Amino acid sequence: MRCPFETQERTAFRDSFRKFVAKEITPFAAQWDEDGTFPWDIHEKAGALGLYGFGVDAEHGGLGFDDAFMRAICAEELAQCGVGGIAAALGCRNISIGPIQTFASEEIKRRVLPDILSRRKASCLAITEPSGGSDVANMKTTARKEGSHYILNGSKTFITGGMISDYFVVGARTSGSGLSGVSLFFVEKDMPGFSRTALERKMGWWCSDQASLYFDDCRVPEDNMLGPEGAGFLAIMNNFNYERVAIIAQALGMMKLALKECIAYAQERHTFGKPLIKHQVIRHKIADMSAKIDACEAYLNQICWNINEGDIPVAEISKAKFFTTKALEYVASEAMQIFGGAGYLRGNAVERIYREVKVLAIGGGSEEIMKDLAVRQMGY
Ligand SMILES: Cc1cc2nc3c(=O)[nH]c(=O)nc-3n(C[C@H](O)[C@H](O)[C@H](O)COP(=O)(O)OP(=O)(O)OC[C@H]3O[C@@H](n4cnc5c(N)ncnc54)[C@H](O)[C@@H]3O)c2cc1C
Structure with missing residues (x-):
């Protein structure tokens, strides 16, 4: 059945993404999953086709436009390789780039987005905590203001890409209880007080990594807050x-x-x-x-x-x-x-x-x- 939304551009985009998946991923994907990892150049090649660039300004390495259909095409075509861990490992960038592009300072965007988009570095989104993932408004990780820094304490778990990432978009509580006390932070792997361990023995998604992240008096510059305080939820x-x-x-x-x-x-x-x-x-x-x-x-x-x-x-x-x-x-x-x-x-x-x-x-x-x-x- 013909689809009214399949424009020439989207059809061409789907074709090139499909060919990439069929040639570069599908023949090897099952073995990569058994091995628990896959080559870094797949991150690079998927990125070169535009996977991470939707909604990101061209000056920061993005495509300079957005298209919900093309985003969906990427996810649908990647799934055709039959190994969900590959989409998960690549997708951790996608779910963390949005808040960086929308809320990070110009300095952070200029410094990190080109590296994330050119696939030299990875980023991920850290919301879920050991005490629960569904009740986001009730998250327990805290961020206390001290001079020109926020001091983060708490932990996150199940974070896809947590072991391979350099950059983390992290939810933390800056005040009181409930959703109005949640703020978002941009955390870098070398910040003091940050550590992580890999989650092992999963039911699936073997070739992607999931991590627990620990914030132990982790010092984050105040400029790394993403968006206004209390607007994280x-x-x-x-x-x-x-x-x-x-x-x-x-x-x-x-x-x-x-x-x-x-x-x-x-x-x-x-x-x-x-x-x-x-x-x-x-x-x-x-x-x-x-x-x-x-x-x-x-x-x-x-x-x-x-x-x-x-x-x-x-x-x-x-x-x-x-x-x-x-x-x-x-x-x-x-x-x-x-x-x-x-x-x-x-x-x-x-x-x-x-x-x-x-x-x-x-x-x-x-x-x-x-x-x-x-x-x-x-x-x-
Ligand atoms: C492989 C994998 C990768 C993941 N990657 C990430 C990631 O990159 N970043 C990230 O932040 N998180 C990630 N997650 C976490 C995921 O988002 C959470 O597992 C999910 O949000 C559910 O949270 P929970 O597991 O703590 O379950 P809980 O919140 O403890 O809920 C347990 C069960 O109870 C149900 N439940 C909860 N509250 C209610 C209610 N009020 N009424 C009825 N039922 C309810 C839930 O639906 C669920 O079925 C990942 C998880 C997995 C398994």
């Missing part, structure tokens, strides 16, 4: 919208891959004297999967169109996030079923997708939190 929520759209697009890409893989298998595999795909029950599974994918894609396109029009549809982003990850859960499960025992073997993309479903349903705002937010946005 709103900045975090605005930033989440872009992360959630990327997760929706990533889930869409994973569903398309799972469907493609199980259709190919069902054509080859014979049971009871005919190919699996000729059995009505299997055909119905494929129809159900395909319909869910189409619905999620249409929803995503509508959201991207609204964002490009300058309207961030928070309720729809929240609904689409849980709706799409639920659809992914269904598609991954049905694809596994069609593969039978072969789907249970490591190295099969469908097996990996099945394992990686949950992180998308939890990270960037869990299903339950998304539902609550959607109904609140609906005015109830």
Whole structure:
């Protein structure tokens, strides 16, 4: 079916990104995931195609324009490599660049954005704490003003890219309780009082790193506050919208891959004297999967169109996030079923997708939190 939003520029962008993923990532991705890392030049090549530059001024190394569809195309096409850890490791820059571009001082932007965008250095977003990630307004890390510095104390956990990053966008409490006491800071890895350790033994996303970060009287210059004091919660929520759209697009890409893989298998595999795909029950599974994918894609396109029009549809982003990850859960499960025992073997993309479903349903705002937010946005 033709899509009214696929302009010539977007089609060309998708083609070049798709070719890059198919040639430079997909053939090696499963092994990289098993190895728990992947080559740094993938960061560089993805960046050279524009992955990190959306919404960033050209003078700081960005593209000088934004396009929600192109952002989504990147996430969807990266997902087609079948290894979610690659999108996660690359995406930690995307979810932290926005607050730097919007709120950092000119001096910081000039000093760090070109390095982040030219892929020499990495950055990440640190919101979740050991005491919880859903209740952002109740974060416990503190930032106390002392002369011309803020002194940070506390810790963060599950931070994607935390071990490979030089720069961190960190939420911390500057006053009282609740959302009006949360501020955002730009922290650098060499600042005194900062340390980190890697999280090990994860269910998936093996080739990306997640870290715990520790702030032990960590001294951060006052100019490193991102935005006004007490405005961090709103900045975090605005930033989440872009992360959630990327997760929706990533889930869409994973569903398309799972469907493609199980259709190919069902054509080859014979049971009871005919190919699996000729059995009505299997055909119905494929129809159900395909319909869910189409619905999620249409929803995503509508959201991207609204964002490009300058309207961030928070309720729809929240609904689409849980709706799409639920659809992914269904598609991954049905694809596994069609593969039978072969789907249970490591190295099969469908097996990996099945394992990686949950992180998308939890990270960037869990299903339950998304539902609550959607109904609140609906005015109830
Ligand atoms: C692989 C991975 C990578 C991650 N990367 C990052 C990152 O880069 N940066 C970052 O800041 N965080 C990151 N996270 C953290 C992620 O955002 C949090 O896990 C998520 O926000 C949920 O927080 P939590 O795990 O503390 O669960 P909790 O907040 O403790 O919630 C536990 C469960 O209870 C549910 N729940 C909570 N409150 C309610 C309620 N009021 N009503 C109903 N149900 C409720 C939640 O939905 C969840 O299912 C990552 C997580 C993972 C697993």
